[in-house]
Amino acid sequence: MLEYIIRRILLAIPTLIMISIISFVVIQLPPGDFLTSYIAQIRSEEGDLAAEEAAEGGRVAVLRQRYGLDQPLPVQYWRWITNIVLRGDFGYSFEQKVGVRTLIWERLALTIVLSGTTMLFTWLVAIPIGVLSAVKQYSLMDYFFTTLGFLGLAIPNFLLALILMWVAFRYFDTSITGLFSSHYIDAPWTWGKVLDLMKHLWLPVLILGMSGSASLIRTMRANLLDELNKPYVETARAKGVKENTLIWRYPVRVALNPFVSTIGWALPALVSGSTIVSIVLSLATTGPLLLRALISQDMFLAGAFVLLLSTLTVIGTLISDILLVVLDPRIAYE
Amino acid sequence: MTENNNLLLEVKDLRTHFPLRLGTVRAVDGVDLNIRYGQTVGVVGESGCGKSVMARSVMRIEPTPGRIMSGELLLYRRTAEKRKSDIAQPGFTDIIDMAQLDPKGPEARGIRGAEIAMIFQEPMASFSPVHTIAWQIIEGILIHQDVDRTEARRIAIRMLEQVSMPHPERIIDRYPHQLSGGMRQRAMIAMALSCQPSLLVADEPTTALDVTTQAQILTLMRELQRDLGMAIMFITHDLGVVAKMTEYVYVMYLGKIVESASVVDLFHDAKHPYTEALLRSIPQLGRRTHQGKAEPLAVIPGGVPDPFSIPSGCPFHPRCHRIVEGVCNVREPTSIEVGENHQVRCVLYE
Numbered sequence: 001m002l003e004y005i006i007r008r009i010l011l012a013i014p015t016l017i018m019i020s021i022i023s024f025v026v027i028q029l030p031p032g033d034f035l036t037s038y039i040a041q042i043r044s045e046e047g048d049l050a051a052e053e054a055a056e057g058g059r060v061a062v063l064r065q066r067y068g069l070d071q072p073l074p075v076q077y078w079r080w081i082t083n084i085v086l087r088g089d090f091g092y093s094f095e096q097k098v099g100v101r102t103l104i105w106e107r108l109a110l111t112i113v114l115s116g117t118t119m120l121f122t123w124l125v126a127i128p129i130g131v132l133s134a135v136k137q138y139s140l141m142d143y144f145f146t147t148l149g150f151l152g153l154a155i156p157n158f159l160l161a162l163i164l165m166w167v168a169f170r171y172f173d174t175s176i177t178g179l180f181s182s183h184y185i186d187a188p189w190t191w192g193k194v195l196d197l198m199k200h201l202w203l204p205v206l207i208l209g210m211s212g213s214a215s216l217i218r219t220m221r222a223n224l225l226d227e228l229n230k231p232y233v234e235t236a237r238a239k240g241v242k243e244n245t246l247i248w249r250y251p252v253r254v255a256l257n258p259f260v261s262t263i264g265w266a267l268p269a270l271v272s273g274s275t276i277v278s279i280v281l282s283l284a285t286t287g288p289l290l291l292r293a294l295i296s297q298d299m300f301l302a303g304a305f306v307l308l309l310s311t312l313t314v315i316g317t318l319i320s321d322i323l324l325v326v327l328d329p330r331i332a333y334e
Numbered sequence: 335m336t337e338n339n340n341l342l343l344e345v346k347d348l349r350t351h352f353p354l355r356l357g358t359v360r361a362v363d364g365v366d367l368n369i370r371y372g373q374t375v376g377v378v379g380e381s382g383c384g385k386s387v388m389a390r391s392v393m394r395i396e397p398t399p400g401r402i403m404s405g406e407l408l409l410y411r412r413t414a415e416k417r418k419s420d421i422a423q424p425g426f427t428d429i430i431d432m433a434q435l436d437p438k439g440p441e442a443r444g445i446r447g448a449e450i451a452m453i454f455q456e457p458m459a460s461f462s463p464v465h466t467i468a469w470q471i472i473e474g475i476l477i478h479q480d481v482d483r484t485e486a487r488r489i490a491i492r493m494l495e496q497v498s499m500p501h502p503e504r505i506i507d508r509y510p511h512q513l514s515g516g517m518r519q520r521a522m523i524a525m526a527l528s529c530q531p532s533l534l535v536a537d538e539p540t541t542a543l544d545v546t547t548q549a550q551i552l553t554l555m556r557e558l559q560r561d562l563g564m565a566i567m568f569i570t571h572d573l574g575v576v577a578k579m580t581e582y583v584y585v586m587y588l589g590k591i592v593e594s595a596s597v598v599d600l601f602h603d604a605k606h607p608y609t610e611a612l613l614r615s616i617p618q619l620g621r622r623t624h625q626g627k628a629e630p631l632a633v634i635p636g637g638v639p640d641p642f643s644i645p646s647g648c649p650f651h652p653r654c655h656r657i658v659e660g661v662c663n664v665r666e667p668t669s670i671e672v673g674e675n676h677q678v679r680c681v682l683y684e
């Protein structure tokens with residue numbers, strides 16, 4: 001078992017290297033780079049002369065040299081990745097004119113908190129409901145949650161966000177956007193700020209978790225219905241195990257296994273899926289900033305996000321693979 | 335009548351029906367059956383005749399949407415000491431009608447696994463794939479016996495030894511998929527017997543096994559029956575197994591018992607045309623015609639009717655070669671005593 005885990009971790013390393021290369025190449029793919037658009041911007045604002053000058057020496061040249069933008073791609077990549085790995089330096093955001101490092105961590109942390117909470121919420125809500133719907137198949141409750149589930153699947157997240165925003169604004173005269181109250185936004189982290197985050201978090205969690213819960217309820221119900229008729233359930237019943245204990249101990253346990261393997265990609269899917277909602281609700285997560293960085297070809301900022309989110313995916317997959325082996329003895333780890 | 339002494343289970347006019355959208359399936363429709371302490375009783379019949387539903391009804395684990403519509407399931411209970419000490423003494427303490435119990439309630443659960451245990455056809459699918467053998471055997475012991483985990487584990491290992499499991503201390507911590515089919519069925523038997531039940535319900539326990547393993551498991555079950563003295567309800571469609579394993583046989587057809595007799599009577603003096611047909615369909619070495627050729631195997635004509643449209647009168651009449659027109663297709667025959675402990679449900683004997 002331990003050997004399997006170590007081997008999986010070692011296998012993740014080449015994957016991560018591949019991912020870093022791909023991230024870098026993807027960022028470089030669009031023609032031109034930030035500096036070309038930067039020069040174009042100076043030209044339109046300050047005239048040709050200033051642009052010439054900026055391109056020759058001065059501001060742009062300094063940046064170009066510092067980040068080796070005139071070097072061949074492999075050299076640029078090498079410089080970029082060694083800076084990240086050795087010094088934690090993700091480069092410079094040309095647009096925001098600060099180090100990428102200062103921009104990403106808080107957003108990344110908030111994103112992880114938001115996505116993690118949403119996943120937890122989804123599981124806590126969907127699994128009991130899914131189990132009940134399966135055990136009491138075709139009951140009133142089953143129909144109720146089936147209807148609710150289809151509604152949840154059919155309404156796009158951002159639309160729900162807009163509706164709730166409007167309702168809050170129209171009837172309660174409050175704004176429900178953001179993850180913090182205004183006076184906490186730039187404040188340092190204190191307990192007060194954490195509490196404030198909790199107060200704001202539930203709404204985006206609800207909105208983001210809705211469709212996920214709806215589909216998880218459907219899947220859980222279907223999986224469990226399959227398992228409920230398996231002979232091992234009958235065996236447990238024949239042993240005299242209590243019905244409730246039996247359902248959670250055997251078929252639910254078996255029906256849950258496939259979900260463990262979804263953690264790996266559920267998290268990144270949630271991160272990218274939350275972008276539109278984050279924009280609508282102006283949440284300071286990675287989504288909106290990544291989108292802007294991609295549009296303005298702010299390469300180091302975009303690169304940092306792509307790299308970190310992909311790394312999270314790899315780690316998530318690794319965790320779910322290991323969890324799966326721990327939970328399901330049938331999966332051989334030779 | 336000695337058979338009323340020592341009575342363990344008395345099934346009276348049991349009816350278990352499935353109300354389905356297309357109509358009602360009368361899977362068990364008026365079964366009478368007795369099992370005495372320590373007796374091995376066989377239940378035979380073609381696929382779909384209701385054997386499994388009957389067995390599950392006895393355990394009160396009838397599959398949904400099945401429901402016991404009427405009938406009695408009288409369990410003559412002895413206290414644990416009396417069960418062990420003297421089987422010959424008719425010392426039961428109380429009679430409980432299992433049919434009246436809430437299948438999920440504490441009384442029914444207290445009987446299941448303790449006084450009546452069951453083993454199933456598919457030893458692989460009948461174990462949870464994600465729990466060890468130890469876990470699954472110990473669970474049952476902890477439910478019914480007042481012992482701690484270490485003691486329960488000791489009991490489990492002892493049971494595995496009793497079913498001749500090789501290296502029980504090691505095997506017990508394996509998962510079901512790591513065992514062979516025969517070993518799984520041994521583990522299943524060990525699990526069922528871990529609380530010394532008075533009755534073991536065995537629903538085709540060897541059908542899914544290869545012939546060699548099948549013989550081993552049957553031998554094992556006979557030895558266990560001799561050593562532990564529990565009664566067995568042995569469900570099968572294999573008359574060879576019936577001959578080897580049982581003392582008394584119930585022949586079932588479409589939810590009803592059509593004939594019941596001791597094994598000897600059944601094989602030498604079968605009365606019901608359905609039983610005769612079943613007997614003719616067993617391949618037999620040495621049964622040859624005058625020309626020395628193997629006698630062709632008789633096949634019962636037709637198939638088991640659609641469960642939604644069971645024929646009127648005697649349910650077997652459309653396939654019967656001794657049909658009495660105007661009687662069999664009109665009137666349902668009653669059960670007739672044709673010999674000592676030999677009942678048949680056929681108009682020919684009325």
Ligand SMILES: Nc1ncnc2c1ncn2[C@@H]1O[C@H](COP(=O)(O)OP(=O)(O)OP(=O)(O)O)[C@@H](O)[C@H]1O
Pocket residue numbers: 352354359361379380381382383384385386387388397398399400571641
């Ligand atoms: N869960 C269920 N829902 C609906 N009908 C059922 C269910 N289980 C059994 N039946 C019906 O009850 C009848 C008897 O089935 P049963 O499984 O008892 O047959 P069997 O004698 O055990 O056959 P086999 O030898 O194939 O095991 C069949 O007609 C079957 O269709």
Ligand SMILES: [Mg+2]
Pocket residue numbers: 385386387537
């Ligand atoms: Mg069956």
